[in-house]
Amino acid sequence: MLLAVDNGNTNVKFALVDDSGEIIQRWRIATDARRTADEYAVWLDQLLQMEGHKRSDITAVIIATVVPRALHNLQVLSQKYFGIDALIAGREPVSWGIALKVDEPRALGADRAVNAIAAQSLEPGIDKIVISFGTATTFDHIGTDGSYLGGSIAPGINLSLDALYNAAAMLPRIAIEPPPSQSVIGRDTVGQMQIGIYFGYVGLIEGLLGRMKAEIGRPVKVIATGGLAALFQQHSHLFDRVEPDLTLRGLAKLYANREGGA
Numbered sequence: 001m002l003l004a005v006d007n008g009n010t011n012v013k014f015a016l017v018d019d020s021g022e023i024i025q026r027w028r029i030a031t032d033a034r035r036t037a038d039e040y041a042v043w044l045d046q047l048l049q050m051e052g053h054k055r056s057d058i059t060a061v062i063i064a065t066v067v068p069r070a071l072h073n074l075q076v077l078s079q080k081y082f083g084i085d086a087l088i089a090g091r092e093p094v095s096w097g098i099a100l101k102v103d104e105p106r107a108l109g110a111d112r113a114v115n116a117i118a119a120q121s122l123e124p125g126i127d128k129i130v131i132s133f134g135t136a137t138t139f140d141h142i143g144t145d146g147s148y149l150g151g152s153i154a155p156g157i158n159l160s161l162d163a164l165y166n167a168a169a170m171l172p173r174i175a176i177e178p179p180p181s182q183s184v185i186g187r188d189t190v191g192q193m194q195i196g197i198y199f200g201y202v203g204l205i206e207g208l209l210g211r212m213k214a215e216i217g218r219p220v221k222v223i224a225t226g227g228l229a230a231l232f233q234q235h236s237h238l239f240d241r242v243e244p245d246l247t248l249r250g251l252a253k254l255y256a257n258r259e260g261g262a
Contacts, residue, residue, distance in 0.1 A: 003058045003082070004251040005074055007031065007065035008111060009135035010158075011227070012074075014044065015248040016053065021256060023245055025051050033069040037076035044077075058082050062255045064089035064110040064247065087258065089114055089251060094258040099147040111247050112140055113148060115225065117257075118250030120146035122243065123221045129212055130246070131205065131239070133226030135159065139208050141216065152208060157201050157228060164193070176231065198231075205238055 001024075002017040009031060016025040027047050029040075048054060061078040063086050065071050071088070078086035087094045089110050096113050098120070111132065119128045119142050128142040133156065140151035155163075157176055165173045171193060179186075179194045186192030213220050224232070224239040225246035233242050243249070 001053075001057050001059060002252060002255055003061045003078075004248050004255070005061065005063040005065075005086075006111060006114075006247045006251060007063065007067050007070050007074060009066060012070070013248060015245070015252075016051075016058075017248075017252045017255075021252050023248055023252070025053070026245065026248065031067060031070065033067055033073075035070070035073060037073045037080055040073065040077045041081040045081075055082060058084070060084060060255065061086040062089060062094065062251050063087070064114050064251055066109045066111055087255065089254055094254055097254070097257055099145075101143075101147050101149050108148065109138075112138060112151070114247050114250035114254060116140065116142045116146065116148045116250075117253050118243070118246045119223050121249075121253055122223065122241070127216050127218050127220045129209065129216075129220055129222045131209075131222065131224045131226075131229070132246075133157070133224065133228035133231070137204075137226075139212060141212060152212075154204060154208070157197065157231070160201070161197050164197070176228070178231065178234065202232065202235060202238075205232065209238065 004015045004017055006013040011028045012031050013028045015023045018024050029043060061082060061084050063074050075086050078084045090096055098116055100108055102108060115130045115132060119130050125144055127144055130140045130142060132138045135156045137154045137156050138151055141149040143149050161176060165171055174190055174193050178198055184195050184199055186195045221240045224242045225244060229242050232238055
C-alpha cells in the first residue's frame, strides 16, 4: 500500500491508498516542524494497529509539503520506520506531468499542483477552478488540458477570525460556524461577528469566483477542497462538487503516473 502525506501549514494529512488508488484510511496531526520522525512513528503505529494494519503493509511513501523545514523528519520517518526512500512530489521521478503556466513555477505550492492533477482526473476536458480552504484560501484555474494557469490567494477564514480577535480587545473568541439564520443584521456581538466572518467570506468567494469565471469566459467546473470547505457546502450555488480528499487523491494519482510507473 501507498502512504500519501500532505504536509500543510496547519495539519499533516496521512492516507493509506490501496493498489486500485482508493483511499482506505486517513489521519491528520497538527503541523509542527519540530516533530521528530520517532514522534510521528509512535502516533502512526498506533493508528495503523487500530485499523488492522501494520508497518510492513506500506510499500511506498509519497510526500507533498509546503513546510520545507518539516520535510526532513518525514523523510527520516519513511527511511527509518518503513525502510523506504520517500518520493517527493515535484521532484524526479515524480515530476508534475502538467504544465505550470505561471511566471514562477518553482514558487507554486506543492498542494496546488497536486490539486490540479486530481481536478483534471475528475473533470477532464473543461476549465476548472479549485478552491482550497486551509490556512490560506486559494483559487486556482486549471485548463481543459490540466495545465495550471494561475490563481489568487486570500487569508483563510481562521486567519481572518484570529486577526479580528487579536486586534479588538472587546471582541470574544468565537467558533467558526454558519449563523443560525440568513439574516445579516445581528442583535448581539457574537451574532454580529458570526455574520461578518461567515457571510463576509461567502461574499469573498462569490466575488472572486464571479471575476474568475468572467475572465475565463468559458464553462467552468468549481471544485472545493480543504478542511473548511464543508462550512460553505450549504451554499450549493458556489461549488459543483466538494472533494475533501482532493490533495491526497492527487498524490495517489501522481504516484501512479510517476516515470516508469514502477
